[in-house]
Amino acid sequence: METPSLRSEMGWSTADRITVRGMDLCQDVLGKLSLGDFAFLEITGRTPSAAESTVFNAVLAVLVEHGMTPSAMVARLTYLGAPESMQAAIAAGLCGLGTTFAGTAEGAARLLQGVRPLGTDVPYDAAEAxxxxxxIVREHREQRLPVPGIGHPVHKPVDPRAVRLFAIAQENGLAGPYVTLMQAISQEAERAFGKAGRLPVNATGAIGAIASELGLSWKLCRGLAVVSRAVGLLGHLAEEIEHPIANTLWVRTEEASSSHLVPKEPQ
Known part of the structure; x- marks a missing residue:
């Protein structure tokens, strides 16, 4: 049996040169491509157009920071226990990105691309959307499943991040059929569930739609959230080093969760 060949187009090095996706790292990338543009090159094998760069960098930026989330607390607490391993602290925080936090961009993109596969050139109008x-909403309602990319516990009647992302996509000619469909799903969900102004497209729904406009497979969309949140977690750890709160989080949580077990002093 013939042994399959090993093949990668990502990069290679010699004694005096490093090549990434066919580009010279030192001459063509450093000082010329932003981190977002470099990420686009790594993922797609080409540099983005000016419009794609603006939109893709906005997509990466939108999920960098979201306050004292569970992933941020986990990163801080891990760093408290293992300050010699910052990578473990960041990895711990990233492990919590899934169907509840940040990872729903994958579900939204998968839903959209299931209806309209990438590369489809057939026109798509508002009525069809x-x-x-x-x-889509009827099927999810019948199965008692949440519609990915729709609704937010805090941001109502709109998620300002989604509004801004869609505006940036529109300004750069990248608000096509996937954006149209995502917005239509939100409108239909609000109508069907009788929750006007309470089921907006959220940030991850916008990311799923815009990533689809950029031609990115739904299988990559959770990775975009990982890239963004890794930057945010590093920021939390930078703050933790200067102004630590992890020990207080631990002590207060232990006290609050165990207070009912501690024998009360006699009066």
């Missing part, structure tokens, strides 16, 4: 959205 509305019909498709009605079917």
């Amino acid at each position: 509305a019909d498709t959205a009605a079917r």
Whole structure:
């Protein structure tokens, strides 16, 4: 049996040169590509156009920071226990990105691309989007499943991040059928569930739609959230080093959760 060949187009090095995706790292990348543009090159094998660069960098930026989230607390607490291993602290925080936090961009993109596979050139109008959205919401409602990319516990009646991302996509000619369908799904969900102004497209829904406009497979979308949140977690650890709170989080949580077990002093 013939042994399969090993092949990668990502990069190679010689004594005096490093090549990434066919570009010279030192001459063509450093000082010329932003980190977001470099990420686009790594993922797609080409540098982005000016419009794609603006939109893609906005997509990466939107999930960098979201306050004292569970992932941020986990990173801080891990660093408290193992300050010699910053990578472990960041990795611990990233492990919590899933179907509840940040990872829903994957579900939204998968839903959209399941209806309209990447590379489809057939025109898509608002009426067709509305019909498709009605079917999607009906199916999710019948199965008692949440619609990915829709709704937010805090941001109502709109998620300002999604509004801004869609505006940036529109300004750069990248608000196409996936954005139209995502917005139609939100409108239909609010109508079907009788929750006007309470089921907006959220940030991850916007990311799923815009990533689809950029031609990125839904399988990569959770990775975009990972890239963004890794930067944010590093920021939390930088703050933790200067103004530590992890020990207080630990002590207060232990006290609050165990207070009912501690024998009360006699009066």
